Amino acid sequence: MSHPLFKVIPKEEYFLPGTPACPGCPAALGLRLLLKALGPKTVIVIPACCSSIIQGAYPRSAIKVPLINIAFAASAATASGIAEALELKGIGDANVVVWAGDGGTADIGLQGLSGAAERGHNIIYVCYDNEAYMNTGIQRSGATPYMAWTTTTPTGKREIKKDIPLIVAMHRVPYVATAALAYPQDYVMKLRKAAAKKGFKYIHLLAPCPPGWRFDSSKTIEISRLAVETGTWVLYEIEDGKFRLTGPSKGLIDKSKRKPVAEYLRTQGRFSHLSDEDMAKIQKIVDENWEWIKRWLEG
Amino acid sequence: MRLVLTGNYAAAYAAKAAKVEVVSAYPITPQTQVVEKLSEFIERGEMNARYIRVESEHSAMAACIGAAMAGARVFTATSAHGLIYMSEMLWWAAGARLPIVMGVITRAMAPPWSIWSDHCDLLSLRDIGWIIYFCENAQEVFDTIIQAYKVAENEEVLLPAMVGWDAFQTSHTAEPVDVLSPDEVSKYLPPRRPLPYVIDFERPFTHGSLCYPDRYMEFRYLMDLSMSKAKKAIVEADEEYGDLFGRKYGGVLEKYLCEDAEIAVVTMGVLSGDARYAVDILRKEGYKVGLVRLRVVRPFPSSELKKELKSKKLVCVIDRNISIGRGGILGTEIKALLKNSSANVVNVVAGIGGRDVSYEDIVNIVKRSLDLVEKGEVPEYMWYGIDKEYVVKAVGEYYEPPAL
Structure with missing residues (x-):
């Protein structure tokens, strides 16, 4: 009980054990933490994604809050309808949450996401980003990173990852944040902050996927941590337009503090085919991203 | 209150009278007046409702589903x-058993672009578990939308309902409409009860999760069962509406001069007015003709149609739609119903893409159909009004679906 995690993360469980999630599944852990952070007055909208399966099959359910499954492209619009109707009926204090994968967010769901963000409904949209269509068997998405192997990019993806949090931020919504499972307090605090704000909030959670990224199921947290420590994944929040680094990312502006990106890439089979040149190019993409961040912070 | 309203404005007044709580819609010609009027009502505070101005129709229905899941009475319209x-x-929406009501202003599909009416859009969605009404005029649009909520929210039914009307000829034609106030309608239509399952934080449920083959089929069976019960609910809702407000439409079918008729013309939508006039003319010429107007396509009024049509000499089904490679959709369904009867069914495809079908055309169609029956040359279906010269010039031949 004295562990510092319990100060931030409640013991109550709304995600019950016995789900068909793969061992080491980041979506299961991410959703479990989300429900702990937001509590029972939360309705979850889930489009087609791994969590359609993880929640359990009819007539059983692992989720102890109202849960609506909906079509792949439809989660943000469905949540819009729920949020408006609940407010009209005087239940405006409930959390209306979308829990969607990267395909349902960056690709097929992007129009609906943009529409809901622009209209500013009182929703928390969380994308758990495992960087491919994992539920259908590891096909490339717009969020798949450069040179990653997937079943539809067998020699590596040639395009860079689509930056969804920044696209959402350009809608001038009150809150956008990124998160990583290795830093649960940071994730939970961001969820709470989102819940306390009115309007459209967006959180993008990196979700290292053992079968999809080709690593051992015991390594999910380790790889999540490496993603942050190498600067490949940046923890930040944009609160009412103000950009701020959070957690360990705060100390990584200076390149010498960041581990080489290769340390992260080498842990994953999906990057096993990379040449030194590819590694260098990915390092360059990461470094350029930090240059952008430096400029934003300098205003 | 009597107002001069287009079919579209009548729909907006109906949604207001039904105390709709959430409207979610995306503009498309010829539907726009419906949602423009509703946004006026909502912004002026004449309706206690939210209008979600979505970025697409896919999202319009998704937002309707979300709002209905949260217990609201919802409305949308499209084409x-x-x-x-x-x-x-x-x-x-249908699988979730949500009592959503949607106006469908029927319009032909592109390419080529067309904004005029035919029923291919709506009828291509006849198999998914929505109740489908079709109206003839603005007054019926108003009355049917209110009746549709009564039926969709009936605990034995709990299925969404589309209410169709024709582009421009109904949607943009102004006529006197008797408009009921929300107070008057509340005598007929009470607030929506939280059924089937509405988001409840005290009693959380998971909706729509994976269902294995040992259960999925029962869900579809239960929809079919409810749809079969919808027929009685539709008739009762029409009767009760008539008792309270003085207008009713015959439930699932409207019949005109059918009792002694040897020939029945079957139509749907705005063409029915011309068809009624054509019946009058043919009657004067000595033909024993009547009109059957389909007011409901789903649930299909099988027994009612069979009873009415089985002993006719000629049943002339005028379809304002075409199932490419099969014929008219209503004609196909009616032929299946009457296959063991003595009735000869002539299925005529007409009025596609807004092509005008006048009462003279309908007189011609009936006489020509009668001629084909007498010669024993009834085709599988026939196109009416094709410019043969244009077709021959384009492809070198004119095709006529052959007699079976």
Whole structure:
């Protein structure tokens, strides 16, 4: 009980054990933490994604809050309808949450996401980003990173990852944040902050996927941590337009503090085919991203 | 209150009278007046409702589903491409058993672009578990939308309902409409009860999760069962509406001069007015003709149609739609109903893409159909009004579906 995690993360469980999630599944852990952070007055909208399966099959359910499954492209619009109707009926204090994968967010769901963000409904949209269509068997998405192997990019993806949090931020919504499972307090605090704000909030959670990224199921947290420590994944929040680094990312502006990106890439089979040149190019993409961040912070 | 309203404005007044709480819609010609009027009502505070101005029809129906899941009475309207774009969500609405009501202003599909009426858009969605009404005029649009809520929210039914009317000829034609106030309608239509399952934080449920083959089929069976019960609910809702407000439409079918008729013309939508006039003319010429107007396509009025049509000499089904390679959709269904009867069914495809079908055309159609029956040359179906010269010039031949 004295562990510092319990100060931030409640013991109550709304995600019950016995789900068909793969061992080491980041979506299961991410959703479990989300429900702990937001509590029972939360309705979850889930489009087609791994969590359609993880929640359990009819007539059983692992989720102890109202849960609506909906079509792949439809989660943000469905949540819009729920949020408006609940407010009209005087239940405006409930959390209306979308829990969607990267395909349902960056690709097929992007129009609906943009529409809901622009209209500013009182929703928390969380994308758990495992960087491919994992539920259908590891096909490339717009969020798949450069040179990653997937079943539809067998020699590596040639395009860079689509930056969804920044696209959402350009809608001038009150809150956008990124998160990583290795830093649960940071994730939970961001969820709470989102819940306390009115309007459209967006959180993008990196979700290292053992079968999809080709690593051992015991390594999910380790790889999540490496993603942050190498600067490949940046923890930040944009609160009412103000950009701020959070957690360990705060100390990584200076390149010498960041581990080489290769340390992260080498842990994953999906990057096993990379040449030194590819590694260098990915390092360059990461470094350029930090240059952008430096400029934003300098205003 | 009597107002001069287009079919579209009548629909907006009906949604207001039904105390709709959430409207979610995307503009498309010829539906726009419906949602423009509703946004005026909502912004002026004449309706206690939210209007979600979505970025697509797919999202329009998704937001309707979300709002209905949260217990609201919801309304939307669309046409043609909008309807087909939202079609995935129409399955979700029906499968979730949500009593959503939607106006469908029927319009032909592109390419080539057309904004005029035919019924291919709506009828292509007849198999997904929505109740389908079709109206003839603005007054019926008003009355039917209110009746549709009564039926959709009936605990034995709990299925969404589309209410169709023809582009421009009904949607943009102004006529005197008797408009009921929300107070008057509340005598007929009480607030929506939280059924089937509405988001409840005290009693959380998971909706729509994976269902294995040992259960999925029962869900579809239960929809079919409810649809069969919808027929009685539709008739009762029409009767009760008539008792309270003085207008009723014959439930699922409207019949005109059918009792002694040897010939029945079957129509749907705005053409029915011309068809009624054609019946009068043919009667004067000595033909024993009547009109059957389909007011409901789903649930299909099988027994009612069979009873009415089985002993006619000629049943002339005028379809304002074409199932490419099969014929008219209503004609195909009616032929299946009457296959063991003595009735000869002539299925005529007419009025596609807004092509005008006048009462003279309908007189011609009936006489020509009668001629084909007498010669024993009834084709599988026939196109009426094709410019043969244009076709021959284009492809070198004119095709006529052959007699079976």
